[in-house]
Every structure is written in structure tokens, then in C-alpha cells.
């Protein structure tokens with residue numbers, strides 16, 4: 685008989701669970717030049733015979749939360765992600781059947797939907813998030829209209845490299861010739877229209893929104909990128925070159941890092957398939973692209 689681990693106190697442990705929350709796993713399936721991605725936020729909660737760890741600190745029954753995180757990434761490689769449900773079932777069954785002391789596993793999954801953009805087969809935009817913006821100023825003589833968008837999340841699952849950068853004693857970043865490039869686009873564009881001379885036809889605002897959005901997406905998708913800075917310039921200049929009524933574009937592009945997960949400890953090879961989508965910190969790449977001869981007027985606000 686094992687000794688009752690409860691201390692002689694007038695308290696009792698109630699419901700408890702533990703695990704790693706919000707594992708951001710991105711699985712790329714490469715079917716030649718056509719890629720598919722599954723992007724999940726997976727939270728693991730395990731419960732079972734966990735009295736001892738709470739009452740006395742004995743960890744003997746505790747499968748580390750770090751292990752549950754590793755399992756999510758390893759299973760993404762080993763079993764793939766056919767659906768969030770199938771993936772959750774694999775994980776839940778695994779924890780309960782492989783660890784005697786774990787009696788219940790709850791796997792919560794949020795799935796982020798991506799839609800294809802461009803013609804590359806590896807370019808995507810995250811569904812349903814973007815917000816159009818506009819700012820109109822008038823001083824009694826002239827208008828200034830700066831329209832834009834924010835929260836437009838896009839991703840290329842290949843055709844992105846980053847190497848040949850400056851290095852100092854603190855540089856540990858490994859050079860890469862094939863990475864995921866993802867960003868959340870904030871763009872503002874200034875129309876040359878000022879309402880002056882009086883009666884000048886204003887642009888078709890809503891049509892131009894769709895056009896600019898299309899140019900930004902096409903340039904993101906179609907640019908073989910050696911840096912996000914290069915992609916930024918390509919996106920801004922595509923808008924200016926395609927849209928005679930726009931003189932200035934300002935872009936703010938957070939580099940939404942996707943780190944390849946090391947699966948070697950589990951005997952698995954990660955051939956650019958399983959990534960950890962990191963939240964923060966993130967690189968923040970910002971810049972203005974101007975029509976030659978135009979003034980920079982969009983304020984650098986953030």
C-alpha cells in the first residue's frame with residue numbers, strides 16, 4: 685500500500701490539469717511546386733494521478749509540458765495534419781495510452797485558414813482579418829487622402845532566403861537558403877489627388893483599394909526574396925508603377941518568424957516541413973517607397 689501523500693491540512697486538491705498551451709505548429713506539405721499548409725495553435729492539457737506533485741513536489745508522474753510540446757511537433761511530421769480533429773485524436777490517444785498515470789487528455793486546437801494568392805503555388809493570405817484604413821486631411825485648400833490596410837497576413841512557404849548579412853560577436857543566426865517568409869502587412873498609400881484644381885475628378889476609392897491590395901499581394905507572392913526589406917521595396921514600387929494616382933506607399937512589415945523544429949532527437953528528419961510559428965520578438969521592417977520627384981508626406985507614426 686502506498687502512503688497517503690496528502691499532508692495533514694484542512695485542504696484538498698481539486699480538479700487540476702497541466703500541459704503546454706498554444707503550440708504554434710505550421711506543417712508544409714510539398715507536392716512538387718504546389719505546397720499545402722496547415723497552421724494550428726495546439727494546447728495540451730493532461731490530468732490523472734497528480735496528487736503527489738501538488739502535495740509533495742514529487743515529479744515521478746509528471747510528463748513534462750516540454751515533452752507534450754515536442755510531441756505536437758513530432759506528430760506533425762510523423763502523422764501529418766490531415767485535419768485538426770484527426771491530429772487532436774492522435775495526440776489525445778497517445779498521452780493517455782502511453783502514460784499509465786495520465787487518465788485524460790484534452791487537446792484544444794485553433795486552426796488558421798489560408799487562401800492561395802498569386803500563381804506560385806506557395807503563396808497564401810490568412811483569411812478574413814484585414815482592415816481597410818483611411819485618413820483624410822483638408823486645410824481649406826487641399827485634401828490629402830492616405831488610404832491603407834492593416835492586419836493582412838501573408839506567407840510564402842519557399843522562395844525566401846536570408847544570408848550574407850553583417851555579423852558581429854553576438855550574431856548566432858544561421859544563414860538560410862530556403863525559409864518561410866510571413867508578415868502582417870500594414871500599408872498606407874497617398875493619392876496624388878488633392879481636389880485642386882477645383883473640380884478634378886477624385887479617384888474611384890473602392891476600386892483603387894482592390895487594385896492596390898492586388899498589387900501588394902502579387903508582388904509579395906511573385907518576389908523571390910533575399911530579405912523582407914527587398915520584398916517591401918518590391919511591394920511598394922509595384923503599387924506606384926501600377927497606379928498613376930498614387931505617389932507614396934509606406935509599409936510596415938513584421939517578420940513573423942517560422943523556425944524549423946529540430947526533430948533529430950526523435951529520429952525524424954525535418955525537410956522544411958515542420959515549423960514553430962513564433963509570436964515575439966519579431967523583426968520589424970518599415971519603409972516608404974516614393975514616385976520619383978514626389979515628397980514623403982505620410983507621417984512615420986509607428
Ligand SMILES: O=c1[nH]c(=O)c2[nH]c(=O)[nH]c2[nH]1
Pocket residue numbers: 846857910911912913939967
Ligand atoms: O528579411 C530579413 N531581414 C532582416 O533584416 C533580418 N534580420 C534577421 O534576423 N532576419 C531577417 N530577415
